[in-house]
Ligand SMILES: Nc1ncnc2c1ncn2[C@@H]1O[C@H](COP(=O)(O)OP(=O)(O)O)[C@@H](O)[C@H]1O
């Protein structure tokens with residue numbers, strides 16, 4: 001057994017609190033994230049699983065409408081939150097409008113802000129940024145022991161870390177120029193104590209400072225390998241393997257801690273050892289063997305667990321409990 005198992009990895013990282021799941025659509029990110037959340041809840045940790053996915057995947061797996069309803073208790077130590085991102089985007093838009101109007105007013109620019117707002121907010125990056133913000137806000141509230149994020153915003157995280165230098169420079173300049181503009185205004189009135197007061201009220205400066213603080217905190221958390229781990233979920237198939245290979249290269253480049261790879265949907269090899277196995281099973285197992293070998297070659301020492309392909313969809317706490325059990329055991333017997 002060359003790789004450290006999921007259980008061993010978790011016990012070797014006692015301060016682990018933030019777990020992210022990435023991978024191609026449909027590979028079982030929600031399933032393994034829910035299994036992981038159950039795993040931690042069973043250890044007695046107050047655990048929350050969170051999703052910003054617009055397809056209501058948590059409502060579906062927990063068989064309860066929790067979408068847009070805030071934190072919901074699922075079972076002992078297990079909580080879930082499914083964000084309504086459309087609503088977040090709407091709120092951001094209103095907030096941006098307010099700030100833009102204040103700016104236009106203070107700078108005396110006679111311009112209609114609507115086209116700018118449209119351009120800024122009807123952009124997929126805006127939605128992604130909103131999701132990212134919800135995630136950081138949830139973390140910063142610090143109400144849980146363990147946070148499991150279904151579907152990591154891998155692309156956004158990657159961009160955030162890559163752009164953070166440029167972004168930081170831009171924010172620094174923005175902050176400096178707002179400070180200068182305000183202090184000139186205040187100096188003219190010869191009332192120094194008004195400088196601070198005015199600055200505190202300036203909505204543009206405030207939001208720039210807040211964004212910067214949040215970006216920094218997010219960056220600190222995301223790159224702390226004692227607290228954070230990204231897990232990559234794949235099926236024993238070519239395309240999902242290629243997707244996580246790309247993700248792993250990205251996150252490595254930015255020192256985002258990699259928890260490991262979870263191989264989902266594994267057909268137990270024992271099915272081929274029954275008397276007269278069907279050709280279908282024999283062929284599928286042969287194909288699977290090839291991909292398991294490929295996974296082994298591409299991600300040596302990273303496979304943490306094999307989760308079996310169940311006879312039916314994974315919905316409801318009982319099935320999620322089975323996934324938690326598979327993670328706990330590592331499922332290495334499936335491939336023997
Ligand atoms: N190991 C498994 N056995 C059986 N069905 C599974 C398994 N893993 C996932 N599924 C099913 O496959 C579908 C996709 O899984 P899901 O976790 O929603 O993928 P993702 O979140 O990566 O898009 C769901 O219907 C789920 O119930």
Ligand SMILES: [Mg+2]
Nearest residue numbers: 029030057151
């Ligand atoms: Mg999902």
